[in-house]
Amino acid sequence: MASEWPKAAVVGWPAKHSLSPLIMKTWLDETGQPGDYAIIECEPDAFESAARARFNAGLVGVNVTVPHKEAALKLADAASDAARAIGAANVLVWREGRIEADNTDHVGIARALESDSGSGPAVLIGAGGAARAALYHLKGQDREVRILNRSRDRAEALAGEFGISAQIQSLEDETAFDGASLVINATSLGMSGQPPLAVDLSATSENALVFDMVYAPLRTGLLEQAERLGRRTADGLIMLVGQARPAFEQFFGATAPQHDGVRHGLLAALEQRA
Template structure:
C-alpha cells in the first residue's frame, strides 16, 4: 500500500498543492503520493467516512468551500484552528481525524527574520475579511501587532476584530485605503509596519486592489496573498516605490511545509536550491 495524502475542494483543478507536495516527495525520495480530489459539499461526509477506513491515507488539505463545514466531521480540532474557525489540514492519526490550520503559521514563515527583531510598535493593515484574513489576523495578533482590518463589509471586519482586544484593533472600509490622505508619517523609527492583501483583488481575471500609497507608512512591508500572477499590481507599485515585498507563493509554500510534515512525518526540504526549483515549478 502506497501512503498518500490529497487536497479536496470544489472546484479543485486550480490547486497547486499536488505540484508542491509532489516536488517535496520526489526531492526526498519518499514512496508516497499526493493527489487532487474533487469533493462537493454533498459528498463531504461520505468522503471522510470512506477515508477513515483506508490505512494508506495520511490526510488532506482542505480548500474552498469546505474549511468551515469540515469541522463537525472531525474528531478533534487543534486550538489555533478552533480560534480561527477554519481547518485547512486534516490528519489521520490512530483512527482519529484531527483538524489543523497551517495558513496562520505558514503566513508568518517569510516574516520570521523581521519578527525576530525587537520593535516598539508593530502595526498590520489587513485588507480583506475572508478565511485567509481571519487566519492572518490571528497569526499577527500572536506576534504583538496592532490590527487594522479593512473590508467591503465593515460588519465582517468587526466580526474578525471581535476576537481581539478592542483597544488594539480597528476596522474600516476597504475604500479607505483607496482615498489619498495628507499625513506626515515621519521616519520609520523602531516600528514594523505590514500591509497585507488578503482579498482576491489583483488575481488573474480580477480588478487590481485600489490602494493610494499615501496610506502606507514609509518602510512598510507589502505582502500579497495572491500568487497568480506572482507580481500583482500592488506588489509592482510597492517595489517601484522602494518597499520590501512578499508574494503569495511564500504563504502557499509556508503552509504547505507544515501540512507536509503532518502527513508524511518528515520536514519538507527548505534549502535555497530546493526553494528555487520549487518556485520555478509552481510558476511554469
C-alpha cells in the same frame, strides 16, 4: 510495496488548479520518502461523506482548500488550538480511526512575515477565512491593527472574536495606510480573473512590508506598486510553501526540505499557466 505507501490529497472545489501536488511530490522525491499525493474535487454538500470515504479507503490525510475549510473543522473529532482559534482547518489527518484537524495557514503567514518589524500599524485587507489566519498571527502583537473590508459589521465581528481593538475602515479611506509598516492582502482581489485591488500605498512607511496572499499572478498589482515605492514585498508562494511544510510532516512522517528549491518548480508551473 506501492500499496503500503502513505497517500494524501488536496480537497477543494475546484481543485485542479492546486499547486499542492507539485509541492508534495517534489518533497517526496527530494527526501526519498515513499508516498503519493492526489487531487480530489468535491462539491460542498458532498465534502463530509467524501472525506470519510477516502480516509476509510486508506488516505492518511488531506489538505483542505476553499470552500471546505470551515466544514473540515466541524468534521474533525479533535482540533489543534490554531484550528479552533481560526475557526477553520486546512489539514485533516486520520489517526487511529479519528479525524484530527489543524490549521497551518498561520505558519505560512509567519514565514512570509519573517522580516516584519512587528511594531508599526498593520493593515489587514479582508475579513474572510484567510484574514482569520492573519489575525491569529497578529493577535498579541503590541501594534495598531486596521481591518479594511466592504462589510463593516463582518470586520467588527472578526476583531471582536479575536479580542482585538482594531480600527475598521474601508478601502476608500484615505487615511487607511498612513504610517503602516505592514500591509496584508487576504482577499482574492488582484487574482487572475478577479477585480484589481485598487489602493494607494504611498502613505505607508518607507520600510513597510507588503504581503499579498495571491500567487496567480505572482507579481500582483499591489506588489508592483509596492516595489515602485521602494517597499519590501512578500508574495503568496511564500505562504503556500510555508503552510505545506507541517502538513507534509504530518502526512508522511518526514521533515520537508528547508531550502527553496520547490519554488523554482512552482514558478515554472505558474509561467505555463500564464
